[in-house]
Amino acid sequence: MNIKKLITEIPWESNANIRFLWLKADGKPRSSLADEIRTLEEKTILPIVLRSNLFLTSNALMADLATLISDNEHEFRGLKSLSPSHISVVIISNDPLSIPQASSPVRLPDWFPILGGREIFVRIEDVFDTAQLAPLNSEGARIDLIASLLFEIESIIVRRLRFIAEAQEGKVRALIDSLRADGENNGGSTNSHLQNYEAHLAGVSVARAYRPGAKSKNSLLSKLIYQVLKNSPDSVASFSKKLSSALAIKTMPRLKPSLFGVMLRPSLALEDAEANSHFGILAFYQAYQLMNAAAHAGEYPSYPASLVLANAKDLVRFLMDFRQTLEYAFAEQLQPEEETA
Template structure:
């Protein structure tokens, strides 16, 4: 998992994970392929009067077979015996072992009974349960912890997409405004007295030009001068099938009846419409859902204290999926050549 660990306080992450009842020894797996494991080991090693955090760099091919987990663990701690014996047994009551690997942990995270060596600093010679957990799946953080949520990157991509769409909208409005009339009739749902295609084009163009910092861009469902915000508002009040119909209308307005189908985000798949749609309409429907997903993620990040904490792996997977699609869609709309059609 591509986590920028320079943005994370690993000690805080480990401390954020609650100890189970009667648990005194626990083991975490940390994939550290993007940073020196020796540096990470120095960063997270800690010894206090109650709890020790002990990093072990995995140098052998271990923990690849679920049936050999106990034997692999015994080899791991035996190789580190001298360092473990240096931990003062009289003052330490709990021990967290962090296995630093270059690979992801792919084995089932199940508990198995194990008798610890007599020399082990905590529960030496006693039986306990061994469970190796992925640190990034166990540690829960706010939505704005480090760069896991990728908010800046998402904001920049949204601005890039909106700028491209607005430029193309303005071009079509200047060459054949009738091609956009039905779309404007839908998107100007809150305007009083009606707005012409040309006036609409000027409004959304002025909004894009007024944005000073793309990385801080944040669409609002109430911003009537923003093309993306109007699209997000349509998502808020539309069923998946109604949104599919709008996607078809947008595809026609932009002359987007070509290209390959884009891989939607998992969130978009859950909200897919029924019925048959063109490839372009499917792409636009996925885009609408991704705009909405971005909007909600940004709102949650801005008010993180109002929401529960989630694992880093979940936040990162969600954001990576969203960034991937937005990047693909940005390239898709940049390659569009709006075709003028007769109304």
């Protein structure tokens, strides 16, 4: 790993003059990492090998910082001759940082090279989480894979609606009527709407480049995404019942939603198939927003690469589960239920 790049690319907080960074050695000798840091041109980066049982609980953060400074007084005093304006303290440990990266007050001793005798607020930041920033269109965002999964899922759902409409047109029509955007005339036969959805999908030449909009009149996925844009979480959950009914799923195991889906958990009680439809709609919306941000990545800040990747992996995991579950459910139900009188 490029230690200099990791450390120097971490942005300073406004009005901060001293910061404490946590570097997990990741199997490399801590002393070797400290020596490597000392050779950097930035002389105001101070490596400290952690050899005490410090920073194990958030409650002891202030006391642990004071102990760390006191135990390494000689090293800190050595910086005073440089008359530094900023100091980066790199704590090198064999273990990951186990406490939240929250601020804590600490009173600096009078002999400290900068701000001596003053109380300041500092926090310990994990070098890898903070420094390895990635734009939202980076490889870790997995935009191509997400696009392909959206296209595949939309294709599966449209085929299912076509199948159900043969015997239970009323269920499919109820969904189509509820998908109307503001000011949109929802006239035309059920068949004509399904033909529009099918034609839209047929016009996609490369699945990995698929990017649904929010108001496309001919994309079923876009119309589902629009439901999240215009409605409250409970209203979206209520709408998901119509999608589930139109798909005529008899039994379906409840899926594990993406974390984003958990954040928008509704108050309404949903059956398993309805809940999965709700999770799916939220995942479509999540993917839509992520793809928009990736397409305009320069307008957004970069985020820790680990966060970008974790978000993408979680979304991909759900979309794969959803696609597979739909395929299994539809394969087992070769014929739709008879229309009830």
